[in-house]
Amino acid sequence: MDYEQLKRELKNQKVEMTPDERIKAYTRGEEVDCLPYFLNAPEAAFADIFGYTTKQMNDIDVMIDIISRASKEFDYSGIYVGLGLRTLGIALGSEAFYPEHGMDYLTSFVLKDYLDFDKIKDKEVSKNKMLLGMLEDAKLLKKTFPDMAIATGVSGPITVAAAIRPLDLILRDTVKNPELLNSLLDLCVERSLEWVKMFCDEFGPVATSIADPVTCIDILSKKQFINISMPYLEKLIIGIKKITGMEPNMHICGKTRPVWENIKKMNLSGFSVDNCEDLSEAKRVFGESMMIIGNVPPVDVMKEGSIDDVINACRECIEKAGDSKCGYQLSTGCQIPIGTPRENVEAFIYAARKYGRQAKIGVMPRGITLE
Numbered sequence: 001m002d003y004e005q006l007k008r009e010l011k012n013q014k015v016e017m018t019p020d021e022r023i024k025a026y027t028r029g030e031e032v033d034c035l036p037y038f039l040n041a042p043e044a045a046f047a048d049i050f051g052y053t054t055k056q057m058n059d060i061d062v063m064i065d066i067i068s069r070a071s072k073e074f075d076y077s078g079i080y081v082g083l084g085l086r087t088l089g090i091a092l093g094s095e096a097f098y099p100e101h102g103m104d105y106l107t108s109f110v111l112k113d114y115l116d117f118d119k120i121k122d123k124e125v126s127k128n129k130m131l132l133g134m135l136e137d138a139k140l141l142k143k144t145f146p147d148m149a150i151a152t153g154v155s156g157p158i159t160v161a162a163a164i165r166p167l168d169l170i171l172r173d174t175v176k177n178p179e180l181l182n183s184l185l186d187l188c189v190e191r192s193l194e195w196v197k198m199f200c201d202e203f204g205p206v207a208t209s210i211a212d213p214v215t216c217i218d219i220l221s222k223k224q225f226i227n228i229s230m231p232y233l234e235k236l237i238i239g240i241k242k243i244t245g246m247e248p249n250m251h252i253c254g255k256t257r258p259v260w261e262n263i264k265k266m267n268l269s270g271f272s273v274d275n276c277e278d279l280s281e282a283k284r285v286f287g288e289s290m291m292i293i294g295n296v297p298p299v300d301v302m303k304e305g306s307i308d309d310v311i312n313a314c315r316e317c318i319e320k321a322g323d324s325k326c327g328y329q330l331s332t333g334c335q336i337p338i339g340t341p342r343e344n345v346e347a348f349i350y351a352a353r354k355y356g357r358q359a360k361i362g363v364m365p366r367g368i369t370l371e
Helices: 003-012 019-027 043-049 060-074 087-091 114-121 129-144 157-161 167-176 178-203 222-244 257-264 279-286 298-303 307-321 342-355
Strands: 032-034 095-097 105-108 150-155 208-211 249-251 270-272 291-296 328-332 357-359
Touching: 003 342, 019 032, 032 342, 043 060, 043 342, 060 129, 060 342, 087 129, 087 150, 087 178, 114 178, 129 150, 129 178, 150 157, 150 178, 157 178, 157 222, 167 178, 178 222, 208 222, 222 257, 249 291, 257 279, 279 291, 279 307, 291 298, 291 307, 298 307, 298 342, 307 328, 307 342, 342 357
Parallel strands: 150 208, 208 249, 249 270, 270 291, 291 328
Antiparallel strands: 032 357, 095 105
């Protein structure tokens, strides 16, 4: 399919619900116009499509324009203001470099020696200038888009720790300094929950997500996940539920299959599956426990693939997981990268509506069965 044909097909598609209406009705067990769908962390990619740099995204007026245009052009709905993978680390004293156009990265870590732990343990999220600024931006975005749902998110404890202390030292700590590492991970949970509470004090209970790439099995062994990461993830999940009244969903980049049975026991509303894992297998393991999310490849397909590649990948995902017992949301296997072309974003939307049409939890969409 070429781009001109795609635009004509999109124009002819009948859309009966907003994204917010769709996900609410779907989770209630009602039939919806199509499966809920969303792109994972699309803001930087949208900024690029609209001609902005990532550094310009720090300007609240730019973010307002991005959300407004994405809503009109990509059926995007929702305000997300959460803590990125490095945000808490930076708030506690680590330093980062912010390129004009690209992802930020850490240049120094605040905790190279545990002798400095006392310097960070008493720093309060509620008094941090950067985080208070993020909260003010969230308030302005909600005021500008009052009909949009607002959500937040945090990183998993070991991912936050890796923004405070170098990862190689953390891995060494698992053997040589386990008690000190436990103190650091407790601090990561506490500060993350402080942010969630700040956010909910301002906006009421909101959906909350967890991103925890450092806890994947590409980095940790299964034993390290179970003994070191999992207990603190469970503390974080329980804490979020206590504050918001809702179970969070979680995304882990990379390989996770060896610990799926462990993740299954966590009180999550949904699990976002990286595209390196098989969605059919994910449905078998998680299908009766939580919603499955994913897992169109963000780089090979969304950024570098053709329109047909995107359409075919979306259809394949829906065929694999569209009838999952606790529900399925079509998404990408990870954050869509800067440089993803507009036509591939539109192809994703087209495929979600076409192959996900007339969807209901636990039933394969008629877009597949009637094809």
